[in-house]
Amino acid sequence: MSLSFNQIFMNLATDLAQKSHCVKNHVGAVLTKDTRIISIGYNGPPAGTHNCDEEWPEEGCPRDSKNSCSLALHAEENAILYAVKNGAQIQGSTLYTTLSPCIACARLVYASGIKQVYYKYSYAEYKGLVCDEGVDFLNKFGVSCEKLQED
Ligand SMILES: [Zn+2]
Numbered sequence: 057m058s059l060s061f062n063q064i065f066m067n068l069a070t071d072l073a074q075k076s077h078c079v080k081n082h083v084g085a086v087l088t089k090d091t092r093i094i095s096i097g098y099n100g101p102p103a104g105t106h107n108c109d110e111e112w113p114e115e116g117c118p119r120d121s122k123n124s125c126s127l128a129l130h131a132e133e134n135a136i137l138y139a140v141k142n143g144a145q146i147q148g149s150t151l152y153t154t155l156s157p158c159i160a161c162a163r164l165v166y167a168s169g170i171k172q173v174y175y176k177y178s179y180a181e182y183k184g185l186v187c188d189e190g191v192d193f194l195n196k197f198g199v200s201c202e203k204l205q206e207d
């Protein structure tokens with residue numbers, strides 16, 4: 057049985073997450089259009105700064121006020137930034153991410169014209185929050201954002 061494109065892209069996002077140098081959480085993202093990949097990303101500090109696992113192997117990344125890595129761009133941010141820098145047309149694209157978008161990424165996803173988001177794990181569950189505000193934001197404003205069911 058062949059995999060669906062949804063599953064292929066989510067599998068790739070899952071593999072990409074392993075490239076992350078952040079100590080706490082590894083997240084991967086794939087940006088596609090018409091079943092073709094236009095960008096990829098995983099969470100991590102911008103090139104030329106630090107790799108958290110090399111800089112702080114024991115204590116982990118320095119935390120921000122929400123207990124997230126204070127240096128890293130999120131996987132979605134990195135995927136969108138790369139597409140922008142390389143002139144890819146993000147309008148109407150589909151994003152696959154291993155962790156549902158945080159509210160800041162949700163705003164960026166919405167503003168960049170992405171039309172559909174599939175995620176594997178819930179950000180709220182990971183953070184112990186009561187609701188997935190990023191998911192709610194996207195669905196409220198017309199971007200379909202749903203958990204991808206396994207084939
Ligand atoms: Zn980090």
Ligand SMILES: [Zn+2]
Pocket residue numbers: 130132157158159160161162
């Ligand atoms: Zn985010």
